[in-house]
Amino acid sequence: MLNIDRRILAHFDFITIILLIPLIFTSGWLIYEIHPMLGQKQMVYVSVGIGVFVTLFLLPIRRMLWMIPIMYWTGILLLLAVEFVGHSRLGAKRWIEIPFVHFTLQPSELIKPAFVLMLAYLISRNPPPRGGYGLKDFAKLSFYILLPFFLIAKEPDLGTATVLALLGFGVLFIVGVRWKIWVGLGIAFIVSLPLIYTQLHDYQK
Incomplete structure (x- = not known):
């Protein structure tokens, strides 16, 4: 029998669900x-989403941290x-078609929660020192941010990729990284802007 922590229910946002x-x-x-047909697909997606939400809500996530790297x-x-x-649709290859059911899966959406959990998992296992992460730890964490970034940007889906990058590095900024690293990255980014611009598609420009 599931033992639900009443503190979770006390802080649950019922108003958002009602809205x-x-x-x-x-x-x-x-x-x-x-x-x-699109309406039926929409209801299936909503039903699956509700099922996943309820399942994750009831699972004791803290006891299943080993699953996070597998999800990522x-x-x-x-x-x-x-x-x-x-x-492919409209010049972009972002979906995987599920056989026999005529539904498509967009991995760039599925990676979002796994991405956030993976960052939290890595940071919890290796908290930043007093002065913030050094170059070695920053590079390791950046690998987990940039890997999905480049894979999604290649689809191309620069919008979703940029959101993930901003989210990931925003988390590192709040957690703590030595300021010299941010200054170096800022200078490198500004210098490389002309090169980055030439690699963009017309609609991205």
């Missing part, structure tokens, strides 16, 4: 009006799979 319910039903109805690297493998078996 989301009419939004879900209204969006589902509008999508169904456009195309019944599974997400990376799915991003790599997009390159080989991905489904």
Whole structure:
């Protein structure tokens, strides 16, 4: 029998859930009006999302920290799979088609929670010293940020990739990194801006 910590329920944001319910039903109805098949897919996605939410809410996450690296690297493998078996739409290859059910999976969305959990997992195992992370630790953490960044940017999906990069390095900024590293990165970024600009697609420019 599950033993739910009552402190979680005491701090649970029921108001947000109540506000989301009419939004879900209204969006589902509008999508169904456009195309019944899309409406059915929308309801399936919502149902799966609710099921995942309830499952994760009830799981004792702190006792299952060993799963976090598995989630992260599974997400990376799915991003790599997009390159080989991905489904293209409007000039972008971002989706994997699930056989027999005619549904598509977007790994760049699945990697987001795994990415955040992985950063928290790594930081909890190696907290920053008093002066902040040095170059070696910063480089190690940056690897876990930049790996999904480049895989997603290659799809191309620069928007999602940039959000992940800003989120990841924003977490490191708050946790603590030596200021000399940030200054060096800032100078390197400014110097490389012309080169970065030439590599962008027209719509990204």
